[in-house]
Amino acid sequence: MLFDLDKKINEAIDDAASKSLWLYHINAGSCNGCDIEIVAALTPRYDAERLGCKLTGSPRQADIVLVSGPVTLQSRDRLIRTLAQVPEPYCLVTVGSCPCSGNVFKGSYAVCGPVDKYRHVDVSVAGCTPKPEAIMAGIAQAAAILKEKRKGMHE
Amino acid sequence: MAKIPYLGTALTNLFRKPVTIDFPAGEAPKAQPNYRGRIAFDGTKCINCGMCERVCAPSCMTRVAKPLEGGEPGDQEITFTFDMTSCTFCGMCADFCAKKAITLTDDYMMTGTQPEDFLVVGKVIKKAPPKPKFTPEQLAAMKAAAEAKKKAAEAAKAAAEGK
Amino acid sequence: MIGFIQSVLNILLLPGLAFTLIASILLAGIDRVLVARMQRRVGPPVLQPLYDVLKCLGKETIVPRKANEKVFLLAPAVGLISVLVTAMFLPIGNVSAIRTNADMIVILYLLTLASVTLIVGSAASGSPFAGVGLSREMVAMISYELPLVMVMLTVGFVCGNGLATFSLAKIGAYQAANGPLLLNPVLWPAAIALLFVIPCEVGQQPFDIDEAETEICEGVLAEYSGKPLAQFKMMHNVKMYVMSGLFCALFLNIQTGFFLADILIYCVSCVLVTFVSMSVPHAVTARFRVEQVFKFYWTVVTGCAALSLILVWIGL
């Protein structure tokens, strides 16, 4: 378009993609330890809103999907369905060690293996309840990846 | 209208300094004193007793033994890999480790994109046990010689008594 | 010819399109920062609403299978346009982009149109959460429409001295003559009523029963992603600017001689109104339940509006 206005707009949108991160949290059977840590990240002491983070209620508006908990049998289908409903480009961040490996529940009949089996995990934050700073660091890393993904979309 | 709760505190907060720590910009604050964070494995102290592996609930560590290429034939090089993503940081391994080879540091910033970022790898060089000076045959021969000597001595003692 | 260029410039730049977009984004940003500061946290950068909107523009738009596609995609556009046109009517000092002698009724209807597009859009999205959300939005509309109309009638009647006027220009002239209406004690209940109406009209935290993230998963916007979502978010920001602008036009229309001072005063008063009416309730109270919203508006707020209406009616 005229004096490559579209390139400028696309760059602005890529930049914005890393500055406005809407979190959508999926609890795939977690013991709620990681859940309260995620919410703690939004409290005044850690304030994830500085990164532009905001909890949203629907996967349609998610940029970063936080998964916590070993993917139990019951929550397996629901996890896959919800992940399918999130619009591109989005990052999948696993919080805590359960989603990465199933932690102490590894090998149980009710646990359907790490999240990796269902979708490539962009950033994982280890720790059995990782500290809010760790979650914030993970989100910051995911923001950078998001920018690359968005850039990849329109190249 | 009942007194609006927190109105006073909200308005005064406007003029007070926010309590947020400037983490992603600044450096991460230190964790509490004995925080059970990432595992640090000191290969030199470990005697490969396997207590940590037995006592670890999520069995997040694996031991692979390989013959040490440089050393004598019996030497082993055991690589310990602790997978932080399946560790619950309960600290049992550190407590049960007789040699205190495993310590949990206060590094909590464990984020990464590939699984390798979360592996703590430690190498233990396990010397082969010292070779016995004598080979088993020599031992047998020496034992036989000792036996023979003892019998000769007894025979001589009996002959002396008989006299 | 100069008059025409002047009016086109007015529309395009100053009290018109460009100023509205920039002001609404800044106002929304300031509002979020103020709420954060009241909770003693740093809060997002001031341009955060701009990043949100641009990011939503960049994301993929999914049209659900059960949705009625044309209405689903058209409703947000109509909503945004109707709100932007409403912003044209707001005067800065005595300069306003579009001037008719029944501004208030057009503003009332365009704001209703904006809410209706939100409702029709969510109805077209075919999701049950949206169904519940739109009925809550309708209840909210029923509850705040009555006091809003009463406040407009009161101000129209006071400024009309005899024949009720609906034009903001006459109201501005009246305030220029004998001081902003806020100083007139008879109109204090009406001002309070309008301050209460603003958060519900905009859909701000304590009264955002239609987009309640926790209860009904973003209710009205459950199925929206990408571009339509960007339009609805932009509509939300512009509505915030329009409502505070409306309050300034009705009660705080201070007209000094030259235009620059007017703009400055206008911006400061807009920020003040946003702080008082939207940031403080957001930081202090939790979200209302549906029938609490309705009961609150039809008893407390309508009471205030009716009080000042009757006082004005008696001829005070």
Add this chain to the structure above:
Amino acid sequence: MTFNYFVSFFFIVLGLFCIITRHNLFKVVIGMSVVDYGTNLLIVSIGASNKGTAPIYAAGEIVPGTWFVDPIPQALTLTSIVIGACITAMALSLVIKIYSKYGTLDTREIRRLHG
């Protein structure tokens, strides 16, 4: 003449009372026709006067001082009677169909359209 007005007023009130209180459809229809008759009586008695004779006018016979009864209300009464008859016929046909469909004539049961 006032006696006629009282009687017609009485008929109208009686008809309305019958419509309001009776729960049988036929009685409601009867009430309606009673109201009609009351009104017809009112119309006729409006135009009537004791001294007047029948308003038949044959050429040349007019003698000054003869009193005619006003013919227009009588014409109106004719139309009103015709209309009353049609309304009653219509109502009765409806009552028959209702009975065949609902199986009852009690107005309290025939209330599917309410609320």
Add this chain to the structure above:
Amino acid sequence: MENFPILAIMTLFMGAFINSLVGRRSHKARVAVVFTTMAISLLLVVSMVPAVMFRGEIITYWMGGWAPEAGWAYGIGLEVDALSLFFGLIVTIAVMVSGTYSFTYMKRDDSQVNFYTLFLMLAGSVLGLVLSGDLFNIFVMVEIMTFTAVALTAFRNDTEGALEGAFKYLVVGSLGSVSILTGTILIYGCLHTLNLAQIADLAIHTRNPVMVVAFGFLFVGFCTKAFMFPFQPLAADAHAVAPASISMMISGVLTKCGVYGMIRLVYVLFQNIGQTHVQYLVTGMGCLTMFICVTMAFNQHNFKRLLAFHSISQVGYVITAIGLGTAVGLGAGLYHAINHTLFKGLLFLVAGAVQHQTGTLDLDELGGLSKKMPKTTLLFLIGAASISGIPPFNGFASKWMIYQSIFSKAVNTGNIFFLLVCIVALLTSVLTLASFVKVAQSVFFGQCAVLCRDAEECEKGMRIPMWVLAILCVVLGLFPDQFGELFLKPAAGAAMGADVYAAAMLSGKAVTSMPAIYGYIGTWSPIVWIVLLLIVTAGMTIFSVSAPIRKPEALGEGEVEDEHVLPENAKYEPFFSGEESVHSHVTGSDLFWGFKENWKKYFSFWHDWHSGIVNDYELYGVVFLAAALIYCILFI
């Protein structure tokens, strides 16, 4: 030009007669006869417009050549002034549209000959009522109208409650007719004339109690015909069961005859609209009807019954505007009258189309029709937007004029009553919008109900009349000034100029003078359009750049919307917080929980008030008659 009025009425009645002879043979013959009859009457009425409306003449026609002698009217006269012609236009347009609609709508019914005979008689009687200049002639036409409307309501007597609705309409309607008759006779008793013009002359001078009681009776009679407050259950029952084209006729045309009678009564016959007590009576009735009907419509489960209550509440708007007594009020009321006929007719025809395709009108069973019947959905949206007063449509223009007239009346007279009326009017328009949102969500949008799976678009024959109404809605909405100048000003002038009406009737043609009514406030200045254009182009530039819009590929053959979808490809399924998207349609009945929760007592009271028993409705009617008479005797 002289005998156009009688020709227009006679063609309709002759058409009914010929149709019953010829129509039996084939559908084509029936359609031909009915269509030509309606077309001729429409042509005749329209051809009178330039003479009456633009040049301001008044056409008088004396039946049987009984011209008035020495200023005393003996015969029965037809008088067409601007007001009658305005309502004549409404009647003929509505008849034309609903006639063409019923050609395809009633195709599946049997004994269609009777349907069209009754339909043309209804049309003829309504046109006769509007054009006639004789009070008893109006009573006879009212009787024929009620008679045929009852027969047509019960036409499909297998639908649930059709006979019952018709019977109730007949019984309580006859109460109205009796009170009109009594009123006419009492006037005759005092003034010894039945001609409207003559009564207009004499009524001002004779101020005796009998005239006041006559006014009371006539007022109650026309309230019944316009389905005012205590009579609105009649309308609700009649509309819910009548075929769609007939419910359009009842709501669009019969109520307008009640309104016409009210205007004639208050502005021309007794000319006592100037008294504040009469204004209180008329505006109070309109206001009461408006609010009660809209709240009653709020939790209806039947689509047409909801539309019926809305129709009566809009007529309440018209009556409120007329009761103000100011020229602006009357103009606004007339404007809203024609708008109401248009958008209410459109909504009833849409309801008919929905019933024709899906077989049911229950709001809880319908759902998601917008994907199966897109054109009908668009038509519905135009109708709903007009009725709830959304800017570009005609509802907005006329409702706005009504608010303006009420508010300026309130300010000029400094009377608090009119301020309350203004607030109730605004509140009613919001509630109207609320209930049409409810209908839109439960019938057209939302998820596809089981019943609507195989519904497809209705035939073209039904859609053309709907499109005619929709276009008229939009045109009248966009050009309120021109319509006001050409039609509203002469009509309101004719109503206000009662003395000219009288003079013209008795002495033949005369030019009426038109008082300047109002300066209309232009809303659509061109600048607004420029701004819209700019915003749209600015929006397009950003859109063409950013990410693509992904739409689901259409359902393949045999694929049903709700059958099991694998989690992986659930991208386009609605978000059910992870669950599989089962059919869960949020229907009308459980919307607005918050609002209904707070007004539980009010809603349950009115729900029981509409008990559906004939005796109760008659009781309400009689009590209202008594109250009205007492009010008139005391105050007027």
